[in-house]
Amino acid sequence: MSHLLLIAFDGADAIQGARFAQALDLPFDIIQLTGEAVTDLGARRVLTFGLPSLPPADFLAHALKDLVNESTHIAAVSAMRSKDVLPRLAGLLDAPMVTDVLKIVSKDTFVRPMLAGSVLATVQVSGSPILMTVRPAGFPEAVRSGSSEVVHTKPQFAGTTRRVSASAKQGGRPDLSQAGVVVSGGRPLKDADTFERLIGGLADHLGGAAGATRAAVDSGIASNELQVGQTGKVVAPNLYLACGISGSTQHMAGIKDSKVIVAINTDGDAPIFEIADLGLVMDLYEAIPQLMEKMPKA
Amino acid sequence: MKVLVPIKRVPDPYAKVKPLADGSGLDLSGIKFDINPFDEIAVEEAVRMKERDASVSIVAVSIGGAETEEQLRKALAMGADEAILIETTDALDPRAIAAELAALVNDLQPDVVLMGKQATDEDNNQVGQRLAAKLGWPQATFASKVSPAEGNVTVERETDDGGETLLLKTPCLITTDLRLNEPRYIALPGIIKARSKPLSKRERATSLEPQVKTLNLEAPPARAGGRKVGSVDELVDALKEMGVIA
Numbered sequence: 001m002s003h004l005l006l007i008a009f010d011g012a013d014a015i016q017g018a019r020f021a022q023a024l025d026l027p028f029d030i031i032q033l034t035g036e037a038v039t040d041l042g043a044r045r046v047l048t049f050g051l052p053s054l055p056p057a058d059f060l061a062h063a064l065k066d067l068v069n070e071s072t073h074i075a076a077v078s079a080m081r082s083k084d085v086l087p088r089l090a091g092l093l094d095a096p097m098v099t100d101v102l103k104i105v106s107k108d109t110f111v112r113p114m115l116a117g118s119v120l121a122t123v124q125v126s127g128s129p130i131l132m133t134v135r136p137a138g139f140p141e142a143v144r145s146g147s148s149e150v151v152h153t154k155p156q157f158a159g160t161t162r163r164v165s166a167s168a169k170q171g172g173r174p175d176l177s178q179a180g181v182v183v184s185g186g187r188p189l190k191d192a193d194t195f196e197r198l199i200g201g202l203a204d205h206l207g208g209a210a211g212a213t214r215a216a217v218d219s220g221i222a223s224n225e226l227q228v229g230q231t232g233k234v235v236a237p238n239l240y241l242a243c244g245i246s247g248s249t250q251h252m253a254g255i256k257d258s259k260v261i262v263a264i265n266t267d268g269d270a271p272i273f274e275i276a277d278l279g280l281v282m283d284l285y286e287a288i289p290q291l292m293e294k295m296p297k298a
Numbered sequence: 299m300k301v302l303v304p305i306k307r308v309p310d311p312y313a314k315v316k317p318l319a320d321g322s323g324l325d326l327s328g329i330k331f332d333i334n335p336f337d338e339i340a341v342e343e344a345v346r347m348k349e350r351d352a353s354v355s356i357v358a359v360s361i362g363g364a365e366t367e368e369q370l371r372k373a374l375a376m377g378a379d380e381a382i383l384i385e386t387t388d389a390l391d392p393r394a395i396a397a398e399l400a401a402l403v404n405d406l407q408p409d410v411v412l413m414g415k416q417a418t419d420e421d422n423n424q425v426g427q428r429l430a431a432k433l434g435w436p437q438a439t440f441a442s443k444v445s446p447a448e449g450n451v452t453v454e455r456e457t458d459d460g461g462e463t464l465l466l467k468t469p470c471l472i473t474t475d476l477r478l479n480e481p482r483y484i485a486l487p488g489i490i491k492a493r494s495k496p497l498s499k500r501e502r503a504t505s506l507e508p509q510v511k512t513l514n515l516e517a518p519p520a521r522a523g524g525r526k527v528g529s530v531d532e533l534v535d536a537l538k539e540m541g542v543i544a
């Protein structure tokens with residue numbers, strides 16, 4: 001019998017992952033690694049690890065391997081944390097894996113992006129279980145009803161990696177990959193203070209998250225976890241505001257799922273205007289203060 | 299210390315590659331190829347290790363057709379000591395690649411495998427983690443700083459909300475992120491000079507068939523471009539009309 005195991009890193013991740021789980025339309029269990037169990041997503045069972053924080057990948061993959069049982073499909077929402085662990089789990093299980101599933105064609109055939117999203121590949125998988133990281137934005141919001149059985153599980157960890165330190169998340173702003181509004185800035189933002197004042201300021205005004213291009217991250221204007229694109233985060237907000245961003249293929253790979261894209265750029269021929277729903281040819285240093293005045297505050 | 303650096307030949311990441319009209323493959327006519335940018339960062343990092351510690355030796359390996367020699371020569375020119383081409387035209391998936399590399403690791407016994415976090419053609423981000431699992435080695439993906447010491451390596455790595463520092467006992471596997479370093483520029487004469495360095499060829503050591511098969515390639519639906527507005531006021535009005543803001 002086919003069966004999906006959804007690996008969720010926390011409650012919010014479970015809610016995103018359930019979009020895919022419900023769309024795949026197989027009975028499913030959730031393993032929720034941290035946080036309080038979310039029990040109204042239609043899973044038969046929610047296994048909780050109740051971890052205060054995540055252990056390194058070798059520990060985690062080892063523990064997950066024992067819980068796979070008869071699953072024919074194992075999925076997690078695409079993110080750096082899932083891309084760290086799931087391929088390792090696939091290696092331990094010697095099983096096939098599909099990265100960044102966008103669409104379900106059938107129970108063994110999926111659509112995924114390659115070449116920074118400039119090509120969509122339809123891939124068919126033989127072998128079992130099929131591991132997947134999935135992009136939730138392409139699936140309808142999860143229906144919330146019912147109540148899953150909660151099973152407190154004591155994971156059997158084994159590994160040798162030692163975590164020496166971890167940087168604390170800067171609080172305040174919503175998570176980039178789940179935010180309803182994302183304000184992003186590129187190279188012309190000059191320095192970290194300017195980025196924070198203008199991009200951070202407008203993001204706060206709109207109750208959204210701040211994002212950046214690789215050019216901005218590389219020049220120290222923005223911190224690395226804000227990078228959006230092929231090799232950064234994929235966002236899917238209702239509103240994506242690109243300020244001083246040229247629109248490279250690699251950046252666009254991360255923003256195509258946005259409902260409305262607004263571009264503000266001094267160069268009317270910048271490629272970003274080819275995909276923006278609304279474009280404004282204007283200096284961002286003039287535009288952003290005006291936007292803060294004229295856009296309703298969240 | 300021996301460092302093994304697997305590299306992949308990929309289309310120039312800045313080129314616009316399109317699928318063939320019948321969806322059977324990519325239209326690669328006129329496209330230049332290069333080392334996958336993340337693998338190039340891995341080669342660079344290995345070379346910097348060697349510059350700090352002369353006892354470091356670097357083996358670059360690639361799995362691919364005869365043309366892949368070009369990328370291995372570049373890795374040699376950057377400073378790798380030796381290159382191995384596992385010559386095949388088979389279409390392999392990450393599972394098969396990892397199995398092939400695991401066989402090579404068992405043969406060469408490196409202390410560290412250093413490789414790109416993903417290849418910019420298929421964007422899979424799987425091979426390093428799979429290889430580490432097969433070998434039973436600790437891993438650090440998305441490395442932004444690598445500091446080797448006696449019997450271990452300290453790695454600063456990027457995470458979804460910032461970063462962390464891991465201590466790995468060797469042997470271990472590290473995958474590179476963009477911020478680890480900026481690879482040196484190699485001019486053509488350097489690549490020609492590297493012709494005297496050893497490059498050997500091997501056949502595949504395993505016979506795994508791919509379990510993930512590509513049925514079709516297509517261009518994504520184009521986002522219908524929108525329109526330009528003339529002022530911030532017009533922009534705000536348009537967003538209200540579209541129901542994006544209240």
Ligand SMILES: Cc1cc2nc3c(=O)[nH]c(=O)nc-3n(C[C@H](O)[C@H](O)[C@H](O)COP(=O)(O)OP(=O)(O)OC[C@H]3O[C@@H](n4cnc5c(N)ncnc54)[C@H](O)[C@@H]3O)c2cc1C
Pocket residue numbers: 185186187188212213214215216227228229230231232233243244245246247248249250251264265266267270282283284285311312335336418
């Ligand atoms: C392997 C690889 C992976 C990559 N991954 C990513 C990724 O994940 N994400 C990513 O973003 N990039 C990525 N890149 C880099 C990408 O190719 C581009 O270099 C980068 O996105 C450009 O950033 P930018 O738009 O900020 O800078 P630029 O391309 O320099 O554009 C700046 C824009 O700002 C405009 N401008 C200048 N001044 C003003 C002003 N005062 N007001 C308004 N507009 C102004 C200019 O007209 C220009 O269009 C990757 C590259 C490679 C090779």
